[in-house]
Amino acid sequence: MAPVDSTGWSVSGRQRSGDLLHAGLALALLLGVWSVGGLEVSTGKINFIEAMNGSTVLLPCTYASCIGIKNLYFNWHYNDNGTLDRLCEGMIPTEGVEPRVNVFHDRVDFVGSSKGNNISILLWNITFEDGGDYICFGRNPKEKNRNHSSTFTLYVVDEMKEIDTTLTTIIVSVVGGVIGLIVLFMVIKALVKHFLCKDDEKNKECLVSSSGNDNTENGHTGAKADNKGTPKA
Template identity: 45%
Template sequence: MAPGSPAARRRAAPRLLPALLAGESKALWISDLSKVTSQPSPRADAEVLAPAPALPASVANIARAFFCLHVFAIAFALEVSVGKTNTVMALNNSNVLLPCTFTTCIGFQDLVFTWYFNLTEMIYHGKIKSKASEPFLVGRNPRVEFVGSTTGKDNNISIVLKNVEFSDAGRYTCHVKNPKEKNAQHNATIYLTVVQKMVEADNTVTLIIVCIVGGLIGLLILFMLIKRVVLFIIKKTQDGKKECLVSSSGNDNTENGLAGSKAEQKAPPKA
């Protein structure tokens, strides 16, 4: 009998049916299993939603310490100053000092400082190796002279501008960069005004005010002295009146023959 004949297929049908049924049930079981496994696990959700474990106390303290150090470094970082006032007035054809100092909490090394005119023109450029060394020149304008010092108490990087002209009036910026502070940079600005003649301040109003105030103070002192003298005279006058009243009352008692008078002191007449 040929394998593919109808009779062979009819004989094989009873054996294939259980196998097909078994295969279908296995497929259903696998499908159910995939549905079950595809659902999220409650335990997995709990692990995802659970908060992260807290850091140990030592780690938290270290983190806080680093944060405090960072804030401290920011608070005392590189600072540049041109003094209490940021304006300077100079006479034409004269020399003028442009002050500038800097401070840093951790020191400096290979520090670079630059002076700019109106933020574009570099008029002085210098470097400082360390606190123990003075700045050395890198580049400058011929009319600019360095007059500061960094080996002393103050880190002075001031300059002098010689023979100023009206065209020199403007904005001068002192810029400092410190590689030791992760290339921290800071600057300060000073404004220069050039005039032909210095105008003297008119102190007339000030003198008038001083005279008025001085006069009022003098009058007040004179009034206090007069008051004390008047009070002294009044007191002396009142004391004199009291003495007169006492003495006059004694005389009246004597004349009227009262107790203590001279009439009581006379001897009785003889019989």
């Protein structure tokens, strides 16, 4: 019979409960690390671009994984009204090793590098038919084939829209004018302070010279009076 403590629980039962608790905590920790360190691909904070017909555009994409990569597979597809047209695909053996890439579109160039976790492509001489969504996909076997994708949207136009800068010009002019007035006020204040200090110095000099003259005159008058008051022998 298993020993029982004062609470009525058997010692072996408490040990099993503690083991289960430790195992649960370990599993939760592993799941947390897994969710944080999982593979992510990104087409940037601004995931769209507007470009002119006939120009060349960069379709950006980068990948990241906190636990590293091994035989990372990636590809680019164009979403043609629900049909995914494959543009290129590649595989990066490990970190720092350049990928092996196959391109399936005559106007696509792979310009990425594993040194910058970059799997971007260039699309040359775009046409209006090239407008739409481009999907960057990655899969990392090191994370049990965890995969992730991100979409970049291309808008093709015949001419770029002119940006109205009137409001910006007004704001800059007002701010510049206020700054100019502040500087002018400070310059005038400094000049006035300078001239006032000069006037104060002149007034002090006048007071000192006037006081010296009064003292000299008083001394001469006293001497004459003393001479007159001296009795003759």
